[in-house]
Amino acid sequence: MRPLYRAEQVRELDRRTIAAGIDGFALMQRAASAAFDALRQRWPEARRLSVLCGAGNNAGDGYVLAALAVCDGFDVQLIALRDPDGLDGDAGRAVAMARRAGLRPQAWSADIRLTGDVAVDALLGTGLSGEVREPFAAAIAMLNASDQPLLAVDIPSGLSADTGAVLGCAVEATLTTTFIADKLGLHTGAAAAYVGEHRLLPLGVDASQHADLVPAAWLLGDTPSGWLAPRRRNSHKGDHGHLLVIGGAPGFGGAALLASETAARLGAGRVSLATAPEHVTASLTRCPEVMVHGVRSPADLTPLLAAADAIVVGPGLGQAAWGQGMWQAALAAGKPLVVDADALNLLAEAVAPPKRDDWILTPHPGEAARLLGCSSRDVQRDRPAAVAELARRYGGHWVLKGAGSLVGDEAALAVCPFGNPGMASGGMGDALSGILGALVAQFGRSGDSVLAELARCGVVLHARAADLAAAGGGERGLLAGDLASYARLLANPRINDVRDTAR
Incomplete structure (x- = not known):
């Protein structure tokens, strides 16, 4: 896993590097x-650049890049959104370097026409905290409306380096080159639509040597987990856990069917489905390997709960009396839980919600907002903070779904x-619940301490299975039911090594 840092931590690494003897301008x-x-x-074919510079060290990077480009024979259009004569320190030295290279910065105006084959964003950098103001907002709008590919220096201007939120507007980069250490905000939330191709350039700085700077997060790799080693040759279904999926209120059977079938494909030794009686036939037709039970009341769940090693509760559960009863029975069972969909909404309505360690909860931003008593916009404004607050209030392990899903x-x-x-x-979250439930049933008996790793493993399996499915047939029209067979391949990495295919 690659460490991810907040902007202030990277600035501290910058300060320490300079204090250790490397000149700041160097x-x-x-x-x-x-x-x-x-x-x-x-x-490689580009010979003209349009470089837009603001203030501070991010602008300094732009001025130096412009000077290097001129020295390499490029035709450079250098546009200044702040008076370059007002820049001091290393940024001022960068302006002087650009002028020595023969460049004369052109003051920004709304009618400027970009002439470069590539445009370079060196406007705001990582120090932005409030919303983008003029004239930067107009410059960002012009960059996004242009035909030129865009290089963002360190971070697309307008994107929060800590949260991945757009601060009013942001540059839609084709390539982002980030320096010294990777930033959390480049990998979650809105970042996927703005960062483009991502390259980390450490500049000779090894962040891992600064043990007191604890990473804000970790970027997951493509190897799912050491839990997925080949099985012993003499194993049997009882060795691989019994998962109970509870869901499918009357008229809402599809979600629970998806979750249970996906769980079976991910290797749970036995999968039982507790659903409304009218969905039994559909389950038997779709996946006869799942042991389906029509349940009318919580009392019908008693023997099923006793036999289960882990429980998935929520897909298609509903919030009426049937769902309420099933939810309360699952909570009282004392078994590890995967909580999704309507079970999350019922949890949000609880007068005295439980706090426990032995559950994995998988909200999308709207569900997270209900659990926190805020808006989904508030959640998306600071996704890492939302995960931290959910864990503080409810305990357990959280998957905040969306682009750059967070697991914490x-x-x-x-x-x-x-x-x-x-x-x-529709149904992608149900497939994720099934994957997580299968992993918890197989390995969760090792104790609550493994659930965090199983949550990370399940999220990677789910996302990479979707990438494989999209590679085979395209993104548009991808269905949740397509994921199970690909996830099965990924869950058997030493037999079916598909890692190179997934990249």
Whole structure:
């Protein structure tokens, strides 16, 4: 897993590097040179650049990059949104370097026409906290409306380096080159639509040598987990857990069917489905390997709960009397839980909600907002903070779904870099619940301490299965039912090594 940091932590790494003897302007030159090299690699035919600079060190990076480009024979259009004569420190030295290279910064105006083959965003950097103001907002709008590919220096201007939220507006970069250490905000929330291709350029700084700077999060890798080693040759179904899926209120059977079938494909030794009686025939037809039971009341659940090693509760559960009763019975069973969909809404309505360690909860932003008593916009404004607050209030392990899904608890936070827009379709959350439930049934008996790792493993399996399915048939029209067979391949990595295919 790759460490991710907040902006202030990266600035501290910058300060320490300079204090250790590297001149600040030399570090700026190193950053600009690395960004320019990335530009040339990404667009080898480009010979003209439009470089837009604001203020501070991010602008300094832009001025140095412009100077390097001129020295390399590029035709450079240099546009200043702040008076370059007002820049001091290393940024002032960068302006002087650009002028020595023969450049004369052009003051920004709304009618400027970009002339470069590539445009470079060195407007705001990571220091932005409030919403983008003029004239930067107009410059960002112009960049996004242009035909040129866009290089963002360190971070797309207008994107929060800590949260991935758009601060009013943001540059839609084609390539983002980020320096020293990777930033959390480049990997979650709105970032997926603004970062483009992402490259980390450490500039010779090793963040891992600063143990007191604890990463804000970790970027998950594509290897699901050490839990998925080949099975012993003499194992039997009783060795691999018994999962009970509770869901499918009258008239809402599909979600629970999806969850239970996906769980069976992910290796739970036995999968039982407790659903409304009218859905039994559909389950038997769809997946006869799932042991389906029509249940009318919580009393019907008693023997099923006793036999289960883990429970998924919520898909198609509803919030009427049937769902309420099933939810309360699942809570009282004392078994590890995966909580999704209507079970999350019932939890949000609880007068005295429980707090426990032995559950994984998987809200989308709207469900998270109900649990926190805020709006989904508030959740998306600071997704990491939302996960932290959910864990503080309710305990357990949380999957905040969406682009750059977050997986966290009170101790740690991880980001999933996989997945695609084709997952914006009904039933994807039910498939995730089934995957998580299957893992918890198989391995959760090791204790609550493994649930965090199983949550991360399940989220990676789910997202990478969706990527494989999209690679095979496209994103548009991707269905939740398509994921189970691909997730099965990924859950058997030493037999069916599909890692290269997924990349």
